[in-house]
Amino acid sequence: MQFGWLTLALSPSPEEDAARIGQQIEQVCYAEQLGFSDVWLTEHYFTGESVYNDSLLFASALAMKTSRIRIGFAVVQTPFHHPVRLAVQLSLLDNLSGGRIDVGIGKGTVYNEYEFVGHGLRSDDSRERMEESVEILQRIWHEAPFTFDGKFHKVHIPELRPKPVQQPGPPLWRSVISPGSFTECGRLGVPILTARLPVERIRERWALYEAGLDAGGHDKATRSRLLAQSALWRNVYVAESDAQAEDELSALLTETRHHMMHVREAFNPPDFTPGPETLNPWTDPKVNDSVAVPYVLSTGSLYGSPARVREQVAELRNVGVQHLLCQTGFGAMNQEQNIASMRRFGEQVMPAFWHE
Numbered sequence: 001m002q003f004g005w006l007t008l009a010l011s012p013s014p015e016e017d018a019a020r021i022g023q024q025i026e027q028v029c030y031a032e033q034l035g036f037s038d039v040w041l042t043e044h045y046f047t048g049e050s051v052y053n054d055s056l057l058f059a060s061a062l063a064m065k066t067s068r069i070r071i072g073f074a075v076v077q078t079p080f081h082h083p084v085r086l087a088v089q090l091s092l093l094d095n096l097s098g099g100r101i102d103v104g105i106g107k108g109t110v111y112n113e114y115e116f117v118g119h120g121l122r123s124d125d126s127r128e129r130m131e132e133s134v135e136i137l138q139r140i141w142h143e144a145p146f147t148f149d150g151k152f153h154k155v156h157i158p159e160l161r162p163k164p165v166q167q168p169g170p171p172l173w174r175s176v177i178s179p180g181s182f183t184e185c186g187r188l189g190v191p192i193l194t195a196r197l198p199v200e201r202i203r204e205r206w207a208l209y210e211a212g213l214d215a216g217g218h219d220k221a222t223r224s225r226l227l228a229q230s231a232l233w234r235n236v237y238v239a240e241s242d243a244q245a246e247d248e249l250s251a252l253l254t255e256t257r258h259h260m261m262h263v264r265e266a267f268n269p270p271d272f273t274p275g276p277e278t279l280n281p282w283t284d285p286k287v288n289d290s291v292a293v294p295y296v297l298s299t300g301s302l303y304g305s306p307a308r309v310r311e312q313v314a315e316l317r318n319v320g321v322q323h324l325l326c327q328t329g330f331g332a333m334n335q336e337q338n339i340a341s342m343r344r345f346g347e348q349v350m351p352a353f354w355h356e
Contacts, residue, residue: 001313001353002323004038005031006074006233009329009338010259011051020051021058023335027328028062030339032069034346035354038102039066040074040193040325045115047263056089063097071097074193074233074325075106075175079129080119083136084155091141091164099165104173104193105134110278111260114267123272128152134172141169173231179208186212191226193325195233196282196300199315206230206320228322235301236326238344242304248337249303253293255331261285302326306348313349 007027011020028039039062041055052058059071071093076086094101107130108123109115116123132150140146144159164170173191176182185192186209197205209230213223235253239245265285274283281287281295297303302312316324326345329338 001317001321002037002228003035003350003353004040004072004231004323004325005036005342006040006042006325006327007329008042008044008049008327009051010256010332011048012332013048017048017051023338024052024058024329025061025065026335027338027342028069029065030342031346032066034342035350036069036326036346038070038072038325040072040102040104042074043077043080044109044112045080046118047267048259056086056093059093059101060096063093063100066097068100070100070102072102072173073104075104075173077106077108077115078133079108079116079121079123079126081133083133083153084140084157084160086133087137087140087160090137090170091160091162094164094166094170095162097165101164101166101170102173102191103137103170104175105130105137106175111264111274111283112267113269113272114263117269125152137169137172142167179205182206182208183212183215186210186214186226187216189213189216189218189222189226191229191231193231193233196296197232198299199319202232202316202321203319227320230321231323231325232316232321233300233325233327234316235296235303235330236309236328236341236345237301237303237330238306238309238341238349239303240305242308245303245305245308246297249301249330250293250297252330252333253296253301254289257282257289257292259331306344309345309349310352313353317353 007024011017031039041059042050043055044050045053055073062071090101090103107126113123129152132152136148140160141164145157147156171191173193174185175193176185182205192209210227213226237245237249239248281292302309328342
């Protein structure tokens, strides 16, 4: 198995933002030292989550501070980026990092409409904007001259420079949830990210992806590579005992949820309501914490002593997961708590799965 590291921590106040940014750089460097294969950056704005806000600029600092770990985006909210500018930035990052960039693509948050408003947009056309951006990215790195005449962007450039180190460009990943998306991404040969998928659903979703790979006519080596890359996101918290881990993680998740619900109620425009298909016990504000937190603990978290977490990782391995993305920071968790959990996972859990 390979293990990635994902950051979605919260800075609790503007006065702490600078310190929290520095701490996240330290966490990424420590993840590389522990043997994590990849780091994934989230993108949120205005309220303290993803405190660096600009994941692309933050990635350039990480490219200079690290030497081995791959740097991914989970995900780039494409409506907030001009696609030509995005292509230039990603190409530069690929050069700065020596070809270590992975690009998760998304249509933007389905809950935080205030992020769209803050960029002078609304989310109604976000899928169309994403699809147009993806087409531009798939072509611009290797077509010269490049011309595009779309609904949102009409551009002509003689050539994009510098070219990415990875050709034909940094891999474009997709975040998937619905069964049909797994099959379609397989058919297209697109690497996938998925979050909070219950264990009992993983094997069937991975089978749908593999069926899509077969339908797409991909060769055996490509199929094996993409199945090995397919990434499952989990909260990960390792403490000295099972009880300590459950108590501490529950408190951190509760704090995270209170912040999440508060900013959405305070800042989302009154005419916005998340689609009912996007709501679950964690994201639905009408559901009490006493239901929401156990739901996330059971469907989206690995936690406990090192021994118990090894058992939980083995359960995922046994249903086909070969690439696990580990979110180790929650709410306003302090640096010492995060590093201690990372150390236990990196030293007492990960090595058991490296050479199987």
